[in-house]
Amino acid sequence: MKKGGTAGTGATGRRGLLKRAAFGGVVAATGALAAPQVSRAQTVTWRFQSTWPARDIFHEYAADYVKRVNEMGGGRLRLELLPAGAVVPAFQLIDAVHAGTLDGGHGVSAYWFGRNKAFSLFGTAPPWFRDANNYLGWFHYGGGEALYNELITDILKLNVVGFQNGPMPTQPLGWFKNPIERVEQLRGLKFRTVGLATDLFNELGAAVVALPGGEIVPALERGVIDGAEFNNPSSDRALGFPDVAKVYMLQSFHQHTETFEILFNKPKFEALPAELKAILKYASESNSADMSWKLQDRYPKDLLEMTQRQGVRALTTPRPILEAQLQAWDRVVARLEGDTSSPAAGPFFKKVCDSQRDWCRRTGVFFLRNEAPSVLAFNHFFARG
Structure with missing residues (x-):
């Protein structure tokens, strides 16, 4: 009996072990399946x-x-x-x-x-x-x-x-009531821009006002400012610039990148x-x-919409204005690099500019020498009568 009892107890023990193992496998499997639920709960x-x-x-x-x-x-x-x-x-x-x-x-x-x-x-x-x-x-x-x-x-x-x-x-020069044909027209102009472009336009004689995107068109409509730039044809159209101004001057060096x-x-x-x-x-x-x-898809479409359906005149900024911008940049950068009294300029500003100039000099030489002129190819394929 003892031997048989032992055998029985052993069998029961083995069966219990198997059940526990099987149950443990189910728990493990359930835990594995539940893991994503735990992850989602901890989002x-x-x-x-x-x-x-x-x-x-x-x-x-x-x-x-x-x-x-x-x-x-x-x-x-x-x-x-x-x-x-x-x-x-x-x-x-x-x-x-x-x-x-x-x-x-x-x-x-x-x-x-x-x-x-x-x-x-x-x-x-x-x-x-x-x-x-x-x-x-x-x-x-x-x-x-x-x-x-x-x-x-x-x-x-x-x-x-x-x-x-x-x-x-490159960002357009911006939106105006009348074409900007001479550098002198920028003097005294109440103009919206941001960043270093504020120093640039101040250097050119404009009175700069910094405004976030959503406030520009209302300010232009009320006459708080005389002209403004934001960024691109799609943004400008969505924000309502064509409703308050019809002259859109393309090309500028104020925010070239x-x-x-x-x-x-x-x-x-x-x-x-x-x-x-x-x-x-x-x-x-x-x-x-x-x-x-x-x-590349959106900006050209929105420029065409504005010029063909909303009465916008898209004009190219005259070269003398572009040259005046570059000359003004020289003065702005030199002043900020040399301003050692200001923690907002001076040595660190020059340190960054030096790093950028070194990169642009090295990479610019390569790309100017390596790339064929895109205007030549475009005119060949698309500008022939």
Whole structure:
């Protein structure tokens, strides 16, 4: 009996072990299946505000970035996009991200120009860059990113992490009631611009007013300003410029290159796991490429809409004005580089300019020698009678 009992107890023990093992397998399988549910339950949602009105194509570019992050975040990180003014006015975005009132945002470095003039060198530098993609080359491979981080972290002590992306084409001189045909017409003109372009137009005699995108057209309509620039045909059309002015002057050196800036609160960014940090970074680079393709479709279409259906006269800025801008740039840069009394200019400003000039001199020589003239090819294929 004892032997049989032992055998029985052994069999029962084995059966119990098998049951427990089977049950454990079910638990393990259930746990494996449940893991995504746990991940979704732990989704981090960040408030991400742009500096652009919801109707502007710039806000659409911000939405394109957010879409990439949310799709790649795997339910662990989600950005909630808000338009300018939803939490703070456009010009207060960096302060809100620094304080953690906002988790992140989409704008341009030139908007923080009042904090330190060197900010405008990151995205709206003098026109020594061939184009905005050439600027991004300097930022990522010519030492620009280290200088940018030195400015925001060491000099200004800002709790933000920033990415530069989105190469913009040359910006038009802007919108006016009458054509700008001579440099003298800029003297005394109440004109909207931002960043280092304010110094440039002041140098040319204009009275500069800095306004965020959503406030420009109302100011132009009321006569608070006489002329204004914003950025591109799609933004300008969406914001309503053709309703208040009919002269659109194309070509300018005031903002020959510009890029966007994506900001995040630094403590929150640094608390993320490495893979989510990588998503925020590489989504910015993907968004940058996509934007450079999208604008090629949209900007020409909107310029045609304005000129063919809205009565807009698109004129080329005369060469003497372009030359006067370049000469004014020489004076502005020399003054800011030599201003050792101001923490917003002086040695650091010159340090960034020197780095940019070295990059542009080296890369410019190559591309000018290497690239066949695009005007020659365009005229050959498309300008023949």
